[in-house]
Amino acid sequence: xxxxxxxxxxxxxxxxxxxxxxxxxxxxxxxxxxxxxxxxxxxxxxxxxxxxxxxxxxxxxxxxxxxxxxxxxxxxxxxxxxxxxxxxxxxxxxxxxxxxxxxxxxxxxxxxxxxxxxxxxxxxxxxxxxxxxxxxxxxxxxxxxxxxxxxxxxxxxxxxxxxxxxxxxxxxxxxxxxxxxxxxxxxxxxxxxxxxxxxxxxxxxxxxxxxxxxxxxxxxxxxxxxxxxxxxxxxxxxxxxxxxxxxxxxxxxxxxxxxxxxxxxxxxxxxxxxxxxxxxxxxxxxxxxxxxxxxxxxxxxxxxxxxxxxxxxxxxxxxxxxxxxxxxxxxxxxxxxxxxxxxxxxxxxxxxxxxxxxxxxxxxxxxxxxxxxxxxxxxxxxxxxxxxxxxxxxxxxxxxxxxxxxxxxxxxxxxxxxxxxxxxxxxxxxxxxxxxxxxxxxxxxxxxxxxxxxxxxxxxxxxxxxxxxxxxxxxxxxxxxxx
Numbered sequence: 001x002x003x004x005x006x007x008x009x010x011x012x013x014x015x016x017x018x019x020x021x022x023x024x025x026x027x028x029x030x031x032x033x034x035x036x037x038x039x040x041x042x043x044x045x046x047x048x049x050x051x052x053x054x055x056x057x058x059x060x061x062x063x064x065x066x067x068x069x070x071x072x073x074x075x076x077x078x079x080x081x082x083x084x085x086x087x088x089x090x091x092x093x094x095x096x097x098x099x100x101x102x103x104x105x106x107x108x109x110x111x112x113x114x115x116x117x118x119x120x121x122x123x124x125x126x127x128x129x130x131x132x133x134x135x136x137x138x139x140x141x142x143x144x145x146x147x148x149x150x151x152x153x154x155x156x157x158x159x160x161x162x163x164x165x166x167x168x169x170x171x172x173x174x175x176x177x178x179x180x181x182x183x184x185x186x187x188x189x190x191x192x193x194x195x196x197x198x199x200x201x202x203x204x205x206x207x208x209x210x211x212x213x214x215x216x217x218x219x220x221x222x223x224x225x226x227x228x229x230x231x232x233x234x235x236x237x238x239x240x241x242x243x244x245x246x247x248x249x250x251x252x253x254x255x256x257x258x259x260x261x262x263x264x265x266x267x268x269x270x271x272x273x274x275x276x277x278x279x280x281x282x283x284x285x286x287x288x289x290x291x292x293x294x295x296x297x298x299x300x301x302x303x304x305x306x307x308x309x310x311x312x313x314x315x316x317x318x319x320x321x322x323x324x325x326x327x328x329x330x331x332x333x334x335x336x337x338x339x340x341x342x343x344x345x346x347x348x349x350x351x352x353x354x355x356x357x358x359x360x361x362x363x364x365x366x367x368x369x370x371x372x373x374x375x376x377x378x379x380x381x382x383x384x385x386x387x388x389x390x391x392x393x394x395x396x397x398x399x400x401x402x403x404x405x406x407x408x409x410x411x412x413x414x415x416x417x418x419x420x421x422x423x424x425x426x427x428x429x430x431x432x433x434x435x436x437x438x439x440x441x442x443x444x445x446x447x448x449x450x451x452x453x454x455x456x457x458x459x460x461x462x463x464x465x466x467x468x469x470x471x472x473x474x475x476x477x478x479x480x481x482x483x
Contacts, residue, residue: 036419037284041397043321046357047211047260047286052420053393057328057358058386058427059091059128060084060372062119063135063365065146072100073115078122080364085126087379087387088429088453092128093214093330093360094119095135098196099149105192113203124209131262131288131360132200133214133330138170139179147217152189154182177222184221184240193244194251205256212260214288214330215248218267233268234276241266242278249282262288262328265319270294272311275319287320291332291348291359302334302344309351317355329359333370341382346405349388353402361386379431387432389471393425395459399466408432409472416444418463426455428471436474443467 039046039054046054064075076094084092094116101112116132123130136147143153143160145167158175170176183189197213204210221236223229245263252261261282265275269289293308320327329352334344352359365371372383379387388403389410396416403410412426428437430453437455439448444461448469457469 038324038326039397039417040324041399043317044355044357045320045324045326046394046398047326049393051393051395051422052417053395053422053424054398054420055357056390056392056394056398057091057129057360058388058390059089059093059358059360060364061093061095061133061331061360061362063095063133063363065095065097065135065137068100070111072097072112073119075365076119078125081119081122081126081128083373083377084364085128087431088390088427090128090392090427091131091211091328091358091360092123092364093131093133095133095217096200097135097146098152099141099146101200102149102192102196105151106195108199113200116200117204117207120204120207120209124207128209129211130209131211131214131260131328131330132204133217134197134200135217137217138167139176139220142179143170143173143176148179148183152183152192153179154186154189155179171220172223177220180220181222184244190247194248197248198251198255201252201256201259205252205259210259212262212284212286213252214262214264215245216264217330218290219244219264220266230268230271230273233266233273237266237276238278242280245277245280245285246282249280249285253282258284260284260286262286262330264288264290264330269315270312272308272315274315277319279323280325285323285325287323287325287327288330289316289327291316291329291352293334293344293348296334296338296344301338302340302347304340304343304347309347313351313355327356327358329356331362332359333362335370336380336382342385345382345385349386350402384431387429389426389428389432391424391426393422395420395422395424396467407472409470411471412469414467414469416459416461416463416465416467424457424459424469426457426469426471428453428455433471433473437471438474440470440472441467442470 036048036052039048049055062076062080064073067074096116102108120130138145140147140153142150144162155175155178158178160173160175163169219241221232223232249261263280265277269275270292293302296302362370366373366375366377372379374380385405391401391412394414396414398414400413439455441448441457444459444465446457446459446467448455448457459467
């Protein structure tokens with residue numbers, strides 16, 4: 001029998017009352033004297049650390065959809081975080097499921113929260129940050145999947161026909177769309193949804209490994225009569241989805257005022273359709289779209305001459321630019337065994353460098369499909385191309401950065417800023433440079449050293465000085481790099 005309890009009932013009850021009565025300010029106040037939480041450079045915004053450095057993120061999704069109840073998270077191990085860190089990655093998006101967290105209304109599984117905390121502890125041990133993802137597929141267990149609990153599923157008795165060979169089509173079943181509609185509109189379900197997030201944030205919001213919360217994976221909606229997918233998505237994003245993101249963010253701010261909240265558009269963005277999301281009135285809001293190549297999702301090979309990437313980039317950039325939101329792509333991936341898989345990975349990572357500040361591949365696991373590792377635990381040949389240098393912390397404004405896999409050359413151009421302290425740190429995975437690497441720094445006065453998987457650059461020029469760092473393979477037998 002599972003141990004369940006009401007987590008911090010008095011505190012959360014008071015906070016929920018304040019939320020429902022509209023007593024919480026729409027935007028939490030920033031702490032005076034604190035370093036900026038974000039850095040905007042041109043049309044792109046980066047999360048900043050306490051030293052005012054612009055941060056970048058690379059990592060994986062961790063998800064165990066098959067284990068439930070007492071076995072929840074059974075397929076996620078400390079060695080997963082250790083393996084990610086050993087290859088230079090610094091971010092994990094951890095999927096959790098509301099149906100396991102709150103098996104009956106108002107009763108939360110303490111053991112489930114403890115397991116989430118244990119994974120956060122592992123991440124902290126290996127210097128990896130975590131985004132907690134409230135994951136759902138096809139709403140939840142009421143329709144044979146995971147996500148929203150059965151007790152919060154209202155389908156009005158409409159029929160549901162499983163489509164196992166094309167599970168995404170199940171989102172178009174009227175019963176599934178009706179359940180989503182009730183979640184967004186019914187007062188008791190809206191309150192339960194907010195209370196769930198308050199419970200998670202109250203229990204885990206102070207953990208040092210926590211970066212933030214992805215409020216709901218791939219939200220969907222009910223179509224109105226005569227609407228096609230683009231029309232339904234536009235209406236839903238501009239109204240119910242914007243309202244829900246703001247409502248859930250306000251709930252979290254009652255118990256956690258500093259962690260990031262990440263919001264998603266609908267999946268229509270994958271077809272090159274710009275989001276119609278409205279403004280998220282929160283001081284720490286980020287944008288977390290998904291980036292799946294539509295044709296590959298139906299089993300096709302990647303087309304290097306196709307228009308998917310430019311169409312996606314054109315669609316994705318306007319919203320976060322207007323709202324000065326950092327972009328961390330929550331999911332992307334593909335079959336690493338299709339003929340053009342290596343080109344797919346290199347084209348996609350180059351694209352992600354152009355419009356985002358980070359990403360998490362779906363997923364870190366062993367086996368087939370999109371798993372990074374094969375059954376033996378080795379990185380799949382084309383998936384190894386995900387292991388690339390990147391600037392995890394830039395003491396200034398990142399102006400340009402890129403990696404050329406053909407020459408294994410990484411370049412970073414940045415401009416120093418008077419409110420950015422500490423060194424610039426570039427992750428240089430051992431797998432990328434087995435024979436060692438060389439570093440060239442151009443611009444003002446600077447020094448560098450390379451230790452483990454990190455190149456640390458210390459600049460001594462005045463604010464506004466532009467530096468260019470180039471990292472490339474050694475041309476001579478491996479030697480220890482020196483300043």
